[in-house]
Amino acid sequence: xxxxxxxxxxxxxxxxxxxxxxxxxxxxxxxxxxxxxxxxxxxxxxxxxxxxxxxxxxxxxxxxxxxxxxxxxxxxxxxxxxxxxxxxxxxxxxxxxxxxxxxxxxxxxxxxxxxxxxxxxxxxxxxxxxxxxxxxxxxxxxxxxxxxxxxxxxxxxxxxxxxxxxxxxxxxxxxxxxxxxxxxxxxxxxxxxxxxxxxxxxxxxxxxxxxxxxxxxxxxxxxxxxxxxxxxxxxxxxxxxxxxxxxxxxxxxxxxxxxxxxxxxxxxxxxxxxxxxxxxxxxxxxxxxxxxxxxxxxxxxxxxxxxxxxxxxxxxxxxxxxxxxxxxxxxxxxxxxxxxxxxxxxxxxxxxxxxxxxxxxxxxxxxxxxxxxxxxxxxxxxxxxxxxxxxxxxxxxxxxxxxxxxxxxxxxxxxxxxxxxxxxxxxxxxxxxxxxxxxxxxxxxxxxxxxxxxxxxxxxxxxxxxxxxx
Amino acid sequence: xxxxxxxxxxxxxxxxxxxxxxxxxxxxxxxxxxxxxxxxxxxxxxxxxxxxxxxxxxxxxxxxxxxxxxxxxxxxxxxxxxxxxxxxxxxxxxxxxxxxxxxxxxxxxxxxxxxxxxxxxxxxxxxxxxxxxxxxxxxxxxxxxxxxxxxxxxxxxxxxxxxxxxxxxxxxxxxxxxxxxxxxxxxxxxxxxxxxxxxxxxxxxxxxxxxxxxxxxxxxxxxxxxxxxxxxxxxxxxxxxxxxxxxxxxxxxxxxxxxxxxxxxxxxxxxxxxxxxxxxxxxxxxxxxxxxxxxxxxxxxxxxxxxxxxxxxxxxxxxxxxxxxxxxxxxxxxxxxxxxxxxxxxxxxxxxxxxxxxxxxxxxxxxxxxxxxxxxxxxxxxxxxxxxxxxxxxxxxxxxxxxxxxxxxxxxxxxxxxxxxxxxxxxxxxxxxxxxxxxxxxxxxxxxxxxxxxxxxxxxxxxxxxxxxxxxxxxxxxxxxxxxxxxxxxxxxxxxxxxxxxxxxxxxxxxxxxxxx
Numbered sequence: 001x002x003x004x005x006x007x008x009x010x011x012x013x014x015x016x017x018x019x020x021x022x023x024x025x026x027x028x029x030x031x032x033x034x035x036x037x038x039x040x041x042x043x044x045x046x047x048x049x050x051x052x053x054x055x056x057x058x059x060x061x062x063x064x065x066x067x068x069x070x071x072x073x074x075x076x077x078x079x080x081x082x083x084x085x086x087x088x089x090x091x092x093x094x095x096x097x098x099x100x101x102x103x104x105x106x107x108x109x110x111x112x113x114x115x116x117x118x119x120x121x122x123x124x125x126x127x128x129x130x131x132x133x134x135x136x137x138x139x140x141x142x143x144x145x146x147x148x149x150x151x152x153x154x155x156x157x158x159x160x161x162x163x164x165x166x167x168x169x170x171x172x173x174x175x176x177x178x179x180x181x182x183x184x185x186x187x188x189x190x191x192x193x194x195x196x197x198x199x200x201x202x203x204x205x206x207x208x209x210x211x212x213x214x215x216x217x218x219x220x221x222x223x224x225x226x227x228x229x230x231x232x233x234x235x236x237x238x239x240x241x242x243x244x245x246x247x248x249x250x251x252x253x254x255x256x257x258x259x260x261x262x263x264x265x266x267x268x269x270x271x272x273x274x275x276x277x278x279x280x281x282x283x284x285x286x287x288x289x290x291x292x293x294x295x296x297x298x299x300x301x302x303x304x305x306x307x308x309x310x311x312x313x314x315x316x317x318x319x320x321x322x323x324x325x326x327x328x329x330x331x332x333x334x335x336x337x338x339x340x341x342x343x344x345x346x347x348x349x350x351x352x353x354x355x356x357x358x359x360x361x362x363x364x365x366x367x368x369x370x371x372x373x374x375x376x377x378x379x380x381x382x383x384x385x386x387x388x389x390x391x392x393x394x395x396x397x398x399x400x401x402x403x404x405x406x407x408x409x410x411x412x413x414x415x416x417x418x419x420x421x422x423x424x425x426x427x428x429x430x431x432x433x434x435x436x437x438x439x440x441x442x443x444x445x446x447x448x449x450x451x452x453x454x455x456x457x458x459x460x461x462x463x464x465x466x467x468x469x470x
Numbered sequence: 471x472x473x474x475x476x477x478x479x480x481x482x483x484x485x486x487x488x489x490x491x492x493x494x495x496x497x498x499x500x501x502x503x504x505x506x507x508x509x510x511x512x513x514x515x516x517x518x519x520x521x522x523x524x525x526x527x528x529x530x531x532x533x534x535x536x537x538x539x540x541x542x543x544x545x546x547x548x549x550x551x552x553x554x555x556x557x558x559x560x561x562x563x564x565x566x567x568x569x570x571x572x573x574x575x576x577x578x579x580x581x582x583x584x585x586x587x588x589x590x591x592x593x594x595x596x597x598x599x600x601x602x603x604x605x606x607x608x609x610x611x612x613x614x615x616x617x618x619x620x621x622x623x624x625x626x627x628x629x630x631x632x633x634x635x636x637x638x639x640x641x642x643x644x645x646x647x648x649x650x651x652x653x654x655x656x657x658x659x660x661x662x663x664x665x666x667x668x669x670x671x672x673x674x675x676x677x678x679x680x681x682x683x684x685x686x687x688x689x690x691x692x693x694x695x696x697x698x699x700x701x702x703x704x705x706x707x708x709x710x711x712x713x714x715x716x717x718x719x720x721x722x723x724x725x726x727x728x729x730x731x732x733x734x735x736x737x738x739x740x741x742x743x744x745x746x747x748x749x750x751x752x753x754x755x756x757x758x759x760x761x762x763x764x765x766x767x768x769x770x771x772x773x774x775x776x777x778x779x780x781x782x783x784x785x786x787x788x789x790x791x792x793x794x795x796x797x798x799x800x801x802x803x804x805x806x807x808x809x810x811x812x813x814x815x816x817x818x819x820x821x822x823x824x825x826x827x828x829x830x831x832x833x834x835x836x837x838x839x840x841x842x843x844x845x846x847x848x849x850x851x852x853x854x855x856x857x858x859x860x861x862x863x864x865x866x867x868x869x870x871x872x873x874x875x876x877x878x879x880x881x882x883x884x885x886x887x888x889x890x891x892x893x894x895x896x897x898x899x900x901x902x903x904x905x906x907x908x909x910x911x912x913x914x915x916x917x918x919x920x921x922x923x924x925x926x927x928x929x930x931x932x933x934x935x936x937x938x939x940x941x942x943x944x945x946x947x948x949x950x951x952x953x954x955x956x957x958x959x960x961x962x963x964x965x966x967x968x969x970x971x972x973x974x975x976x977x978x979x980x981x982x983x984x985x986x987x
Contacts (some may be wrong), residue, residue, distance in 0.1 A: 005645075027647035032582070033576055034570065037570065037573070
């Protein structure tokens with residue numbers, strides 16, 4: 001046994017009775033108090049994880065190494081029907097875990113109706129509602145089609161989508177273009193101005209961007225995200241820097257490839273929408289995380305997503321199963337005239353950013369939006385630091401200046417969530433609970449713990465089929 | 471009347487529960503309050519305390535049980551109504567970014583060398599395993615860790631060159647820093663390995679008060695010297711001290727070490743060229759080991775170690791001990807004549823199990839047998855009721871007494887109550903108590919005990935008796951409570967303060983035996 005214990009100053013991690021720190025500190029030694037809580041799963045399940053710790057750790061290392069080595073790049077744009085696997089003219093993709101029309105929340109139903117109006121499948125709101133409820137439309141989660149969508153996350157057949165490619169493995173992910181704030185489809189609005197904007201995006205924005213991206217030979221999104229984190233973004237609730245960087249790269253190519261008026265219109269539109277990059281951030285995260293799917297024994301989460309009714313989780317080692325719980329209503333700052341009573345439960349695939357170690361997990365990088373988390377930069381740092389306790393790795397490309405360039409916490413580990421009871425922390429926008437109204441605020445939400453515990457339990461039974469329910 | 475409630479799915483740390491229970495017990499008409507998580511162990515303990523209500527049967531581990539014994543329904547209802555507030559008030563607040571796991575703690579304190587674990591026993595082993603995997607030395611203060619987990623952890627620790635103190639390791643001092651319940655002692659050349667927390671505290675304070683000092687004091691937990699564990703960490707700790715340049719004298723403390731383990735310890739001690747003092751309590755004859763001094767009490771061990779550390783000859787030790795005994799005899803002789811003929815029995819009210827054991831071994835030859843094992847009694851309250859016609863030494867730190875309430879080193883209420891009860895018994899000749907100071911212990915024990923001592927002596931005096939109350943105080947002048955202040959305050963309240971638990975035990979027995987022993 002080494003005697004190094006006696007040869008250097010004592011330094012203690014105190015897990016339990018807090019006042020034990022007093023005597024240690026009075027003697028001039030260092031002590032840190034751990035705010036310990038009991039595991040959230042029964043001892044027999046936790047014991048199974050302990051027995052298979054090496055297997056789980058090895059599988060998780062494989063999962064995070066795939067996530068970290070992903071190189072997401074915007075390669076082109078195209079029509080959903082032509083590109084998205086499994087897409088049909090009668091299919092509408094939505095955010096979150098699977099859900100049938102009658103159980104969809106107001107904003108999601110509104111967005112579906114808007115999409116049917118946009119697709120000219122219905123001429124009136126009533127027709128759109130009847131068609132959606134008729135059974136003629138097939139609803140399917142974006143996530144099951146290599147896609148993601150913010151808020152309602154609606155993708156219909158003729159919508160243009162970004163194609164983000166992970167050059168490392170050749171896989172692709174898809175996401176629509178961001179419409180901006182106010183009355184927009186993703187928040188459940190479907191008025192004529194909403195449809196007009198979508199038409200403009202398909203008719204003008206889409207071809208201009210497609211040409212420019214083609215001229216540029218693609219855009220490295222990982223590099224933009226890495227820089228944006230150094231400029232105050234966490235690329236979920238704040239995308240101002242990333243959108244600016246994107247625009248800087250894109251602008252010359254647009255000017256070179258588009259007609260003068262069209263170029264000005266497109267540049268002005270992107271410049272006027274701080275969240276334009278959000279959909280690219282989400283697709284980057286999606287394509288990175290998809291590479292970590294299907295690794296047996298891995299407890300790394302590959303998707304967190306909400307459909308406005310339920311919060312769903314998928315993990316690498318539990319196949320394509322969704323584990324769900326009712327979606328929580330976010331704590332938010334509301335726009336004037338709105339309150340929590342107006343808020344829809346949490347909605348959108350944008351929690352894919354947190355799943356990939358960005359968004360709420362990287363909020364320490366975004367002091368400009370700390371009013372969402374208590375107002376002090378220190379609070380934001382606290383939230384990020386807490387997430388290191390439930391993640392498998394630190395990002396090698398995405399780093400936080402305020403934490404001495406420490407990599408963001410990445411790869412939510414179901415076992416660690418169960419062990420600590422610590423809920424993933426998510427930045428989020430808030431939709432009005434009624435369709436057609438739109439965004440009413442923005443804030444933060446703690447993921448409900450039940451889906452993580454259910455997924456962890458499923459993994460434990462996969463590891464040990466003979467495990468007994470306690 | 472006993473009443474209670476189940477709060478489902480609400481985990482609270484046991485420390486918060488204890489703090490809340492102390493608060494609720496102060497409410498008018500409330501006799502006792504237990505706040506415990508509904509584990510099988512806690513239910514069994516509640517049962518033995520007569521506080522397990524039928525409504526608790528279906529409660530699960532993550533549910534909180536609240537049981538109240540009160541004078542009437544109103545008092546009980548008031549106590550139950552105050553539970554929420556009491557729980558919210560309990561426990562110090564932590565910064566919002568306090569780490570939530572051991573891993574988080576190490577990330578925040580990269581210099582960490584040791585994990586001190588005091589979470590509920592059923593979780594402690596997993597935390598310790600994590601700590602060992604992180605390369606940390608470990609002290610497990612928690613008890614109720616299964617024996618097989620202890621063995622597994624200790625093997626792993628040894629293989630990794632790490633120290634694993636505990637489970638149920640109450641006390642240690644490393645590089646001068648007190649861990650768990652421990653005292654502020656002089657630094658010096660005496661190294662201690664102890665399978666007993668209060669044993670470690672008693673010996674380290676005696677060494678310090680004798681003018682010598684402690685290099686390192688390592689605990690192993692009480693079970694380490696059982697056959698099943700085989701002294702794994704006792705031997706490792708002994709080796710650490712053997713190799714430690716700052717340690718010149720080694721003290722080994724264990725309660726009844728296994729006969730298969732003692733030879734292993736002897737062999738390891740033989741490899742050390744440092745003088746080794748043993749205090750193997752409850753072992754009638756530990757053989758002609760390679761010991762510089764083989765003590766039968768903690769006091770002897772402490773004095774012997776201090777003597778050796780100061781370079782004095784061990785032959786001086788018997789004289790020092792004899793002098794101390796004469797002093798106690800003289801005090802006994804001055805007290806004895808004031809006792810009534812009915813006053814024949816000793817009542818010991820202990821907070822330290824090892825101190826109770828030491829007292830029993832000293833007193834047995836002087837006063838004969840004691841009342842039987844009180845742990846088997848169905849109700850803690852009944853067990854703690856006065857027992858006429860016998861000597862008795864009660865360890866109020868035993869599980870039955872600590873259900874839903876803090877250890878008696880932290881909470882003196884039960885001891886004060888019991889002290890007053892004993893004073894009513896005309897058969898009681900002398901009351902004996904230990905007071906343990908240091909970090910972890912009550913900040914003002916004299917303030918708690920003094921009114922009860924005065925009450926007890928007034929009650930005895932109203933019955934026409936004098937009631938000597940003999941107290942020993944384990945501590946040092948550098949402890950936060952300050953030994954001399956505590957001793958003075960206890961004397962002022964009317965107690966006789968002895969210099970050690972052994973001396974106090976000898977004094978009490980001599981008073982009760984009524985003859986020179």
